[in-house]
Amino acid sequence: MVGPLHSSDAHPMVPISRFHVGLVLLVMVASVGRSQSGELDFANGLYRQEKFQLAAEEYQQYLARTPAGSEEDQARFYLGESLLQLQRLKEASQSFQKVWDKSQSAGASIPADYAPQSLFRLGQIAGQLQDHASAIGHLKQFRSQYPDHPRRAQAEQILSESAISTEDWDLARSALDEAIRSSPEGAIRDRVDLLEIRFLEKKGDLDQAAAGYDGLVERWARDPSKRSLMLDALYARGLVAIRQKQDAKGAEVFARARQSAQGLPIEEVMALQEASARLTLGELDAASVIVDEVKQKTSDELTRAHALYLTARLAARQGKPDQASQAVSEIQKIKGADYWLSPARMTLAEALLADTSRPASERAARIEELAGSVRELADRDRIIYLACVAYLDAKQYD
Numbered sequence: 332m333v334g335p336l337h338s339s340d341a342h343p344m345v346p347i348s349r350f351h352v353g354l355v356l357l358v359m360v361a362s363v364g365r366s367q368s369g370e371l372d373f374a375n376g377l378y379r380q381e382k383f384q385l386a387a388e389e390y391q392q393y394l395a396r397t398p399a400g401s402e403e404d405q406a407r408f409y410l411g412e413s414l415l416q417l418q419r420l421k422e423a424s425q426s427f428q429k430v431w432d433k434s435q436s437a438g439a440s441i442p443a444d445y446a447p448q449s450l451f452r453l454g455q456i457a458g459q460l461q462d463h464a465s466a467i468g469h470l471k472q473f474r475s476q477y478p479d480h481p482r483r484a485q486a487e488q489i490l491s492e493s494a495i496s497t498e499d500w501d502l503a504r505s506a507l508d509e510a511i512r513s514s515p516e517g518a519i520r521d522r523v524d525l526l527e528i529r530f531l532e533k534k535g536d537l538d539q540a541a542a543g544y545d546g547l548v549e550r551w552a553r554d555p556s557k558r559s560l561m562l563d564a565l566y567a568r569g570l571v572a573i574r575q576k577q578d579a580k581g582a583e584v585f586a587r588a589r590q591s592a593q594g595l596p597i598e599e600v601m602a603l604q605e606a607s608a609r610l611t612l613g614e615l616d617a618a619s620v621i622v623d624e625v626k627q628k629t630s631d632e633l634t635r636a637h638a639l640y641l642t643a644r645l646a647a648r649q650g651k652p653d654q655a656s657q658a659v660s661e662i663q664k665i666k667g668a669d670y671w672l673s674p675a676r677m678t679l680a681e682a683l684l685a686d687t688s689r690p691a692s693e694r695a696a697r698i699e700e701l702a703g704s705v706r707e708l709a710d711r712d713r714i715i716y717l718a719c720v721a722y723l724d725a726k727q728y729d
Contacts, residue, residue, distance in 0.1 A: 371393055383413040386413045405443075431453060450472060454467075463494075466490070483513045488523055491530075524547060528540050528547065548565055551564065562588060562592055562597060586605050602624070603622070622642055632668070655679045658679075695718050
């Protein structure tokens with residue numbers, strides 16, 4: 332890159348001719364080209380240092396200034412990679428989509444491995460965003476166009492996950508088989524082994540799934556490097572126990588998972604699952620201690636919403652509808668907490684209906700008022716039904 336000229340570098344002034352003008356322009360163009368190349372090198376250096384936020388900003392600035400060309404493809408691809416590392420998934424997908432679209436244009440020349448890698452990333456990100464139809468489309472195209480690519484096993488693993496989620500059992504089975512063939516051992520094979528058990532679970536074979544998860548947990552418990560996989564298996568095992576109505580087993584599994592996850596963000600998730608199982612078992616004091624601890628420690632708002640929902644359930648079981656109402660009010664203040672708000676409102680309606688310390692007419696009016704704040708039709712109908720029950724108790728038939 333050409334640095335700034337110092338006074339000692341300057342040539343004496345000479346009369347300007349057409350030749351000199353052309354020479355100056357040529358030098359300026361070369362200097363700009365070298366400057367742009369230096370900017371890209373700087374962005375790449377930030378990326379290699381894993382300074383992804385700064386790298387993304389540099390790539391964006393470079394793309395805003397540089398003309399189209401092979402270096403633009405590199406910048407756009409690594410912009411996508413940086414955004415992916417920052418979990419800005421939709422923006423990353425847009426960047427990879429531009430690289431892929433260009434690679435499919437007539438006469439386009441995309442350097443290196445950017446086209447297949449971009450197609451793989453499109454499928455991977457779609458899976459992360461739960462857009463399983465798009466993930467399946469991208470990854471089936473990847474397996475068709477790039478059958479020998481080093482990412483093949485990972486692509487088949489992600490394809491099987493989306494196929495399982497959409498209950499496309501034939502595609503899931505073929506993708507799992509292909510992932511095993513492409514990666515007979517290593518980290519991807521471990522993940523595929525976990526997917527094999529999930530396949531059984533989703534198909535409804537809960538007993539075999541439970542035994543399979545137990546086997547994976549014990550296998551990975553002996554290897555500290557497999558801690559994340561073991562926690563995934565424990566979490567899935569606990570959920571299977573809950574589905575089997577084995578709440579005591581679920582509480583036991585989630586307690587072990589919580590202990591194993593100490594210091595990780597997922598510890599709070601395991602704790603709340605354990606609290607939910609203990610609440611169902613009637614172990615209200617134990618559940619309350621866990622829920623209060625999570626509410627005090629968590630910095631994640633959606634985790635707090637989950638804990639508040641369990642607070643509402645606890646209050647309802649203890650015959651304290653006012654506390655349940657307070658929990659619902661707090662959930663309403665949390666952005667994006669609708670997943671927990673809906674069951675919390677239903678819990679509150681049930682608590683109000685069961686509160687015999689109040690006249691039936693008052694209970695009915697409060698439940699009806701609660702129904703009026705619900706936008707989802709199905710949830711509102713269920714709460715209105717409880718209001719009708721309360722009005723019948725009050726002998727207010729109109």
